[in-house]
Amino acid sequence: MTDSPPSAAPDFSTDDPAAEAEVIQEARLWRKDGWTARVIKNEDDDGWAVEMIKDGEPEPALVGPWTMGRDKKNPKPLDTSAFNTLVKTASEVLRRHEQQLRALLHKRVSVQTANGDVDVTLDIVPDEYEPYALLSALDAFGGQLAQARVAPNFKLTKARAEAWAEDGFGRVE
Template identity: 70%
Template sequence: MPDSALDGGQPDQSDIREPRLWRCDGWTARVIKNEDDEGWAVEMIHDGEAEPALVGPWTMGRDKKNPKPLDQAAFTTLVKTASEVLRRHEQQLHAMLHKSVTVSSESGDITVTLDIVPDEYEPHAILAAVDEAGDELARVKAAPNFKLTQASAAKWIENEFARPG
């Protein structure tokens, strides 16, 4: 496996390092004309993706007409920023699709989880309950729009884990 240019190694043969286009380590940085004003923008596209992970303003060159050329330091910063944007999107998606609440019961705390499965043809959710020892008490299929709250979890437990809805 070739060394990465980002970690100080030699560039790969497929790398591109042009003033307005850099392709390296699974990322492409492209300097483009900013459609909103007279300036320039840079877009960062992760290999295999159709849409940019990041689009932001780009610095004008010394002539105040053309963009400043891309360089290693700028590319490295752009990769770090675009990677963080993707990481935040993944965290947000995970938070939307996976919820958890803990309910106190006579036998101890029960953790109820809701995992939404955004299937194109059959979206659904899996509602599960686990006791303090980590033993699964129940697992049922639920509607993908089921709202997991302390109250709905307590009601599900009271109903002896019957499928909601």
């Protein structure tokens, strides 16, 4: 008989699509619809916390306090209503994070040229080793007029976009 060392926490990640569809509804662990809710001991005090993890993600999307049960020692068990509320809240957190990231990585400025309105966009590509940005000029119908690779710290302003357009979308300075 061999003894295996106890693991600190169960690994809920999986590459098996069939396992992802498995529904678990226990007092401290629920897994359903691509989400896992797990009630854990709160590291900061004597209470409890709940973490919401989206399937396939390494980190929880949401960690928050959890209600004590009637005995004031153990956590209140998870239920359908609480799980649905947690899924809604965690989904909103992820949506806001995605919007914030999009706002940081994408800028748009509109300028008027002799040939009509032009939208100039800056899309930052946050590559770990060689980050860069793409500066693009789009006509009123969304057709690409020009594109240039620029430094990831390039500051897109209306004045810079107008200067690039006046230069015929040549070299970016």
